[in-house]
Amino acid sequence: MDGLLTVADFEAPAAEALDPVHYDYFAGGARDEITVRANTSAFARIRLRPRVLRGRGTPRLATTVLGQPASMPVLLAPTAFHRLAHPEAERATARAAARAGTVLVAAMLSTVAIEDIAAEARKVAADPVLWFQLYLQRDMGFTEAVVRRAEAAGVRALVVTADSPALGHHERNDRNGFHDLPPGMRCENLRELRADEPGHVRQVDLSPDLSWAHVARLRALTDLPILLKGVLHPEDARIAADEGVDGIVVSNHGGRQLDTALASVEALPAVVDAVAGRLPVLLDGGIRRGTDVVKALAYGACAVAVGRPVVWGLTVGGEDGVTRVLDILRDETAHTLMLCGCGTPAEVSRDLVLAGPPC
Numbered sequence: 525m526d527g528l529l530t531v532a533d534f535e536a537p538a539a540e541a542l543d544p545v546h547y548d549y550f551a552g553g554a555r556d557e558i559t560v561r562a563n564t565s566a567f568a569r570i571r572l573r574p575r576v577l578r579g580r581g582t583p584r585l586a587t588t589v590l591g592q593p594a595s596m597p598v599l600l601a602p603t604a605f606h607r608l609a610h611p612e613a614e615r616a617t618a619r620a621a622a623r624a625g626t627v628l629v630a631a632m633l634s635t636v637a638i639e640d641i642a643a644e645a646r647k648v649a650a651d652p653v654l655w656f657q658l659y660l661q662r663d664m665g666f667t668e669a670v671v672r673r674a675e676a677a678g679v680r681a682l683v684v685t686a687d688s689p690a691l692g693h694h695e696r697n698d699r700n701g702f703h704d705l706p707p708g709m710r711c712e713n714l715r716e717l718r719a720d721e722p723g724h725v726r727q728v729d730l731s732p733d734l735s736w737a738h739v740a741r742l743r744a745l746t747d748l749p750i751l752l753k754g755v756l757h758p759e760d761a762r763i764a765a766d767e768g769v770d771g772i773v774v775s776n777h778g779g780r781q782l783d784t785a786l787a788s789v790e791a792l793p794a795v796v797d798a799v800a801g802r803l804p805v806l807l808d809g810g811i812r813r814g815t816d817v818v819k820a821l822a823y824g825a826c827a828v829a830v831g832r833p834v835v836w837g838l839t840v841g842g843e844d845g846v847t848r849v850l851d852i853l854r855d856e857t858a859h860t861l862m863l864c865g866c867g868t869p870a871e872v873s874r875d876l877v878l879a880g881p882p883c
């Protein structure tokens with residue numbers, strides 16, 4: 525990994541190492557991929573307006589999210605199918621996250637079972653923080669079975685993906701004929717939950733019938749904190765707060781669902797204002813630099829999450845690759861905080877950012 529200095533540096537060697545069909549699955553997005561590109565270009569349009577001479581010393585990045593500790597305000601977003609990237613799959617990702625002391629949001633469609641992900645994290649940290657991403661299923665019995673499994677594995681929050689009433693339309697996958705895992709790989713959390721279903725992606729029911737009523741039913745069946753992922757509209761954020769949701773992840777699914785949806789950082793300020801401190805707000809989509817992390821904090825996110833950078837790190841170097849990606853983001857975030865005159869993530873305020881034409 526010598527010579528890989530930035531998060532972006534990991535994509536080319538990952539593309540080189542991956543089967544091109546799998547690279548397209550990881551890198552791609554919906555339709556013309558306009559939102560994929562918007563997520564990163566929107567950060568470039570936001571300018572930082574630093575403070576000087578505040579004597580804040582070396583920044584301390586440790587924070588809490590939903591009262592749970594994280595060594596930095598950068599989490600690992602849920603991404604499916606890590607076995608396509610590396611033979612150690614989510615096991616390696618779990619160890620890297622635990623070693624970094626930050627939160628891994630394990631995907632429901634992981635290729636390693638949640639119990640094994642948790643066990644792996646515990647090999648390297650006494651009390652790792654693991655959350656579980658859930659696609660709510662209309663069959664609430666099935667939803668409950670998945671939730672009970674995650675609870676028993678020790679996860680500390682559920683992240684319900686709300687932006688997927690249907691599968692995003694990825695034309696790269698259509699061209700490549702990629703619609704399910706290759707033989708020998710499965711969605712391990714889905715195996716044998718309902719009869720003897722084998723863990724195929726097509727078992728997952730992404731439905732436009734899902735509504736707030738399903739969230740209420742989930743709320744009734746678990747005491748775990750529930751975050752809603754994929755919120756872009758401030759009115760939905762307000763409803764989420766009223767419905768007893770515990771946190772919001774502003775996200776457009778990395779541009780993989782609705783193409784031409786606004787960039788997640790563009791959606792952030794209105795969502796933060798709508799919930800008015802009633803809920804913590806997180807953001808994912810397009811985070812590639814420490815400056816992106818600080819810009820999201822400035823608009824009011826308490827933390828951010830990264831998706832593709834983790835996959836590229838995993839592909840290139842397994843656990844060490846993910847560790848390196850997280851270290852780069854940690855170092856860049858600390859350096860940015862320092863240059864902005866901030867000593868902690870909590871000190872980053874909205875007056876430090878100006879939106880406008882690209883620099």
Ligand SMILES: Cc1cc2nc3c(=O)[nH]c(=O)nc-3n(C[C@H](O)[C@H](O)[C@H](O)COP(=O)(O)O)c2cc1C
Nearest residue numbers: 550601602603604685777778808809810830831832
């Ligand atoms: C390959 C891949 C798989 C993903 N799988 C899931 C998933 O199973 N569930 C989910 O809620 N989001 C999923 N996402 C979306 C991420 O959680 C996150 O919203 C997005 O990757 C953030 O954008 P970034 O990749 O620019 O960091 C996936 C994203 C990618 C790139």
Ligand SMILES: CC(C)CC(=O)C(=O)O
Nearest residue numbers: 604633691692725777780
């Ligand atoms: C198989 C998909 C539903 C997983 C996902 O959320 C994604 O690839 O973005």
